[in-house]
Amino acid sequence: MRCEICGKKLVEEPLKIKVDGSIMFTCKECSKFGKIQREAPKPQRPGVSRSSRVTKRIQRPREPTEEVIENYRDIVRQAREKKEWSREELAEKIYEKASVIGRIESGKMVPDLKLAKKIEKLLNVVLIEKTDNDIRDEMGQSKLKGSTIGDIARIKRN
Ligand SMILES: [Zn+2]
Structure with missing residues (x-):
């Protein structure tokens, strides 16, 4: 050089x-x-092209991120109790051990998305939220978001 x-x-x-x-x-x-020029220029001015465009792409991922909501434990427990199922009964229906349900309901274990979806379907609750806001205008997304909030509110009221 x-x-x-x-x-x-x-x-x-x-x-x-x-x-x-x-x-x-x-x-x-x-x-x-x-x-x-600094090693990592901060793209504060608009139109600095490459670096700012890269940053934007990082902030707005194309794929929505699915996450299990924070109060999943209460939602699972309350929904299960509403159906008057024991932990064993719920576990059986999703092919899991009762201890798994126990750990989920005590907050010791966050169910993975696959398990959370099974519980969602079975208990008719929402445990997963999409953290990407960019595609909320897409058909179905806003509807899903709305029902999420509604379901949580409904469970809380009961
Ligand atoms: Zn020189």
């Missing part, structure tokens, strides 16, 4: 500088001819 201004062979890391809008890698002495 050589300094792009004076051509001196560089022993250390070259400095990234901006001269008249173009990026150059130079030695320490030549860096004063331009503006030193």
Whole structure:
């Protein structure tokens, strides 16, 4: 690696500088001819192109993230008690051990999405929320969101 201004062979890391809008890698002495660019530029100004676009993509994933809601334990327990099922009965219906239900209801275990979906269907509750807001306008998404809130409210009221 050589300094792009004076051509001196560089022993250390070259400095990234901006001269008249173009990026150059130079030695320490030549860096004063331009503006030193930080290693990770913060994309605060709009239109800084590449880096800001990358950041945007990270903040807005295309795929919605599904997460088990925080108060899953209360929802499972209350819904199960409403149906007057024992933990054993509920466990049997989802092909799990009663101890699994016990751990879920005591909050010692967060059910994975597969298990949560099984419980959702069986107890007619909502245990999973989608954390991505970007696609809420898509058909079905808003409906799903609405029923989520409704179901939680309904269970809480009872
Ligand atoms: Zn130089």
